[in-house]
Amino acid sequence: MTRSWQITTVTDAARARIDTARLAAAYGVPPLERTGLAAALSGRLRRCLTKGGDWRLTARVADGLLALEVLPLSGAGEPVWRTAVPCPEPSDAVVCTGVADDPVLLAEALLGADEDTSLVLDRLAEQEELVGFHREELHQTNQGVLALHAELDAAGRAQREAFSAERAARREAESARRRLTFLADASAALTASLNQEQIVRRLPELLVPEYARTVDVWLFDAEDDRRERAAHPAAAVLAARTGRPRYAAAAPGGLPGIDDHPPSALDPARPMLCVPLATRRAPLGVLTLTPPGERWDPDDAVMLVELTRRASTALDHARRFAHNRDIAETLQRALLTDLPRVPGLRLAARYLPATYGLNIGGDWYDAFRRPDGSLIVVIGDVTGHGLHAAVMMSQLRTALRAYAVDGASPGQLLTRLHVFLHHLQPDLYATAVIARFRPGEPSLTWAAAGHPPPVLRGPDGRVRTLDAKPGAMLGIPLRQEIADHTVPLAPGSTLALYTDGLVERRAQGIDPGIERLAATLGGFRTRELEGDLDGAAERILDPMLSDSERDDDVCLLLCHLDGDTGAAGAAER
Structure with a gap:
């Protein structure tokens, strides 16, 4: 379907516009598109009237489109104006008649245009309301975004402050650890x-x-x-x-x-x-x-x-x-015995304190003559170290000298010392060996109480350990009678009494140490022992105490019975 209108006057333009609107309505163009089409056409027609001359408006319906075309009939240089809107085909036959000067038709056209305009205004109001709603929604979203940004900024500041506090706490903890480490190391160095x-x-x-x-x-x-x-x-x-x-x-x-x-x-x-x-x-x-x-x-x-x-x-x-060390050293010097001079018998003693502590302990030795002319030699060890052990050792030595006046045997002396120590110090114990030499008597009487056995070297260089059954330690809560033991004693013999500090080592025990002592003592010649017994005592200590440190006191007492040097030398050869 095609319609054409010639536009020369404003009336021609109005009639063409009205016909076009009616044509669009007849072909089912929606009101909004129809109003937009009419407004665009009106604008073009006003421009054409302004320019003057004759113009042709053509409306064509084909392929679901309503197409409009305005072109000049006279003059040149003005381009053709075209526009189109989609439209469904009408169900009934469309009859379009030109608009005359009929007031009714003009009124209907005017009211139809107002109705389309009202519909556009209503749709525009709806759109404005929708725009307002979305604007408010956007505003709320923006407020939420701003609040979120504020929270994120606050969280960032809090996180930065937390990191800063953590770094400060870490530095403080490291400084505190460094100070504590230094304090511990310095304290250990000072107290060592x-x-x-x-x-x-x-x-x-x-x-x-x-x-x-x-x-x-x-x-x-x-x-x-x-x-x-x-x-x-x-x-x-x-x-x-x-x-x-x-x-x-x-x-x-x-x-x-x-x-x-x-x-x-x-x-x-x-x-x-x-x-x-x-x-x-x-x-x-x-x-x-x-x-x-x-x-x-x-x-x-x-x-x-x-x-x-x-x-x-x-x-x-x-x-x-x-x-305390000065006191201990003074006491130790006072307790050391000056060995007596006995015809036919040589004595040598050595005392070495432990290499740490107060340098005083319970190890002791003594040698004294009795009224009957016999000689008593003793070596002992009071448990523990320090002043208390030294004082107890001094009391035992004094008690022994008192008990020895009446001529008691070594076993009887040890039995009395056992009773004495048990009543004097029930929680303190001691070990001891007592030996008795009598002039002209070819035997040695001895007794032991919990002490390492004496070692006896014969004039021929052979060494034996006097390991007859000893008594128990002195002072233990046990009633005991300590027995005497007697061995032959030939001229040129040497008796070695000692404390466990000389022979005992924690990693080895005591037996290997006693064997080393016996081997060392057996390595001497008789003339060496008779010529320099003190030097022999030193030479015994050197190999026995090769350790740089000792955790116990060491006491050694050598008793050498003079004999016929020539005969002894011949026996050795």
Whole structure:
């Protein structure tokens, strides 16, 4: 279907527009598309009327499209205007008649155009409402996005703060671990020694240069030995008097547990930390430190005060040890026996303390003559070490000499000592060997109580262990009668009495040590023993004590019976 209209006047344009709208409605063009088509056509027609001249409007329906075309009938240079809208085919025959000057038709066309316009306005209102809804929805979304961004920003800040706090805590923990490790290592180094001078030397070695630039140890008793007393900072003097640490500097230090003090006149430009070396009884001195930098970290200062306290404990232990050691050495010298001179019998003794501790224990030896002319030799060992064992050993030696006056045999003497020790010290025990020599008697009487067996070397160099059944240890809660044992004793024989410190080793036991002693003693010639018994005792100790350290005291007593050197030498050859 094709329709054409010639447009010359505005009336022609209005009629053409009305016919076109009716044609679009007849062919089922939707109202919105129809209104848009009419508005576009009206705009084009107004332009054509403005330009003037004759124009042709053609409407063509084909292939589901309503196509409009406006082209000039006169003149040139104006392009053809075209537009099209989709339209369904009508179900009934479409009859389109031209619009005359009929008022009814014009009114209907006008009302139809208003109806289409109203429908467009309603649809536009709906679209505006939908746009408003989406605008509000978009606003709410934007607000949510802004809130989410704010939360993410706050979470980011919190995370950064948490990371910063974690790093700070990690650094603080690492610093605390470093201080604790240093404090533990330094404490172990200080307490490992019982020598006061060595402890004082170690303090600067430990602290310089990480925690202090200089270290000065002021010991009160050491100053008494000096002819000229050195000058000390006023803060150190005040720390010694009050027992509280002092920080001497131009500005307050703010160090926990440390009192501030004006700068020292000896070195006013440099801060000083003066910490007393305090003990429970009395202060030992003052430790004065200068910082490695401008000042100390508060935690480092707390650690230095704690280290000074531990150094005070180490110095106090060293002083107590030195005091007890002096007492022990004095007591030990007093307890050592001067061996008697007996015609026809040579004696040599050696005592070596353990290589650590108070250098005094319960090992002892004694040799004395009785009124009947016999000689009693004894060697023993009181359990334990220290002053208590030494005092108990002294009491046993005194008791033995008292019991020996009435001529009792070695077994009887040990039995009496057993009863004496059990009643005197029920929780203390001892071992001992007693031997008796009688002038002109070719035999040796001996008895043992829990002690390593004596070793006897004959004049021919053969060595035997006197391992007859001994008694039990002295002092144990057991009633016992300790028996005597007698062996022949030829001139030129040598008896060795000893304590377990000479022969016993933890990894080997005691039997290999006794065998080594017997082999060493058997290696001497008789003339060597008669010529230098003291030297022989030394040569016995050397191979037996090859260890650099001993955890027990060592006691050795040699008794050599003089004989016919020539006969003995011939027997040896």
